[in-house]
Amino acid sequence: MIHRLLITILLAAIPMLATPSRAQTPSSDVAVGVFPFLVGNMDSRVNEIATNCQSHGIDTLYVSVFRTTGANTGDLWITDSAGSWNSSWGPVRPGGAGINLPSLIAACHAVNVRVVAVFKCFADTVQPDNAAHRQYLLDVVDYFMDAYQPSGQPVYDLDGFALDYVRYVGSSNANPTNVTNFVRDVRQHIGGLSLHAYLIANRYTFDGPTYNGSFASYSSVISGLSSQFGQHWEQLAVYLDVLMPMTYTADGSIYSTYALHQAYCRQAAAYARTACQLAGHPTRRVCNVVRTYTGSGETTTTSTIDASITGSLLGGADGYQSFRYQFLVGNPSWWTPMSAWAVPGCNWPKPVLSLGASRLTLAANPTLSTDVDEPSTMLQARFDYDGDGTFDTAWLANAGTSALARHPGPWTAMLQIKDSQGHVGATRRRFTAGTALAVFPGSVSTGNGGAVNVTLDVGTAGAGDVYLALGSLSGTSPGFEFAPGFPVPLNYDFLTGALATAPNSAFLNGGLGTFDGNGRATATLLLPAGVATPFAGQTVHWSFVAITPFGAPACVGDSKPMLLLP
Secondary structure (H helix, E strand, O other): OOOHHHHHHHHHHOOOOOOOOOOOOOOOOEEEEEEEOOOEOOHHHHHHHHHHHHHHOOOEEEEEEEEEOOOOOOEEEEEEOOOOOOHOOOOOHHOOOEEEEHHHHHHHHHHOOOOEEEEOOOEEEOOOHHHHHHOOOOOHHHHHHHOOOOOEOOOOOEEEEEEEEOOOOOOOOOHHHHHHHHHHHHHHHHOOOEEEEEOOOHHHHHHHOOOOOOOHHHHHHHHHHHHHHOOHHHHHHHOOOOOEEOOOOOOOOOOOOOOHHHHHHHHHHHHHHHHHHOOOOOOOOOEEEEEEEOEEEEEEOHHHHHHHHHHHHOOOOOOEEEOOOOHHHHHHHHHHHHOEEOOOOOOOOOOOEEEEEOOOOOEEEEOEEEEOOOOOHOOEEEEEEEOOOOOOOOOOOOOOEEEEOOEEEOOOOOOOOEOOOOOOOEEEEEEEEEOOEEEEEEEEEOOOEEEEEEEEOOOOHHOEEEEEEEOOOOOOOOEEEEEOOOEEEEOOOHHHHHHHHOOOOOOEEEEEEEOOOOOOOEEEEEEEOOOOOOOOOOEEEEEEEEEOOOOEEEEEOOEEEEEEEE
8 A cells, every 4th residue: 555655656756657309419518416425525626526527528517515314404515614504404514524615616616617506305204295394405505595705705606506306205195296396496595596406217117117218108208207206397397497317327237238328318308308398498408417337237338428428419418417426537438428528628608796886776797707618798698686586687798787776785696697509607696785865964953943954875776766755753663665675664654644745845845856867866854943843852764765767666765863852
């Protein structure tokens, strides 16, 4: 009701207001997975990992940072660099295993390798239908997302999140809605960062029980994976940036020829690509996860790796991920097929965002972003200025922009950078929008009367917006909402209503107007002697609301007090 009234008042002041397989080509989306909990303390191996990625054309490093161990508990496999890990959530680096994540990110970013954090979400002891555990996992995601250095740089400057075991585990009562909705919620929590998920590519569902390369239909496979594990690929493609079918195949008990290894990986990639198309998101990326380990009766060779990679690319995958790093290091020849199908170098854009805040105006500069394949002037940028997960701009030239914060206080801005091949990198920074209001003098005599200037200054991004100065004799809490996301720190009372309905009167000059080219304006209270004597000793708090020339809410101010003296 208040919102509609104020919008009406402000507006009155404005005069006019199905998919073929792709060719087998080298990939610029090559990844490797590192799982410190299986290795031990990997702090001393940070530079080794970054160097190997750079040397072999690896574009993205997936690192296991958290693993669920039961309902509402799990292990954090990184150093608590943020210092805000809740001990009730589970132990940190049990047994000393793990890795220092900020150090790993810094080393990888220095050679243009992206870092994606891997979460093991569920287990046979806790399934996706456990709502409390789903919320627990979102809290863990927020631990990574909400940790910032005083400079505004994230403590964990991750490029994305990958969800492992995002499915029913050893259960016969899978409900895909629980899995899909959880992935949707993670998407909301991480905003514009890249979201990945490991997808079950059960060979029995695809090709059992004969395993002869005569694969089940797309609809049969999707239905089987959904009913058995709760992963409905089409539903998940709505929220994921990268679908990662787990095509683990090697010489042994199921497939024993190059052709069958290749055919299986090709089919899984093709079905993931079809799922993206049918979900209405044909540009989602598909990156098969291929086996680079030996166990469970199956033996990895350079031939099985090559078959897995080429099959994935023939099926329409954008790239591939090696599972896992420590086995590649132990078998150096396995790097050969990984590198053979990789475009040389690390081919994703490296986003760099610098921010400056003046009052409510944010200046965002992405021009230091780089790409090894093309000049930075060829890159495109888009911004989510308020960290709500919705981008506030279309794709723009890689140049500085400015925007208006909705109100003073801390905000998170997100930048995405895109190159001409469609690769998108993202980063985020925290900034604080400053006060936009000043009251001078801070008191006025009710007996003698006097003048008080209420100065509004939102910065240049607010130039031309229409403002309305407001006051209250009832304090600042809980306040009211001018519009969703625009909290005004005033309690709406008779004074607020009087100033809103008669903003430019004998008592208030300039209470309604337009910000000048610098985003500034002044409203002057002219208090006649004796008029406010009944209110002597009380405090008037001032603030303001503003809209764009087109009538959309633009910003609201903080509050400043003015004492009514006798």
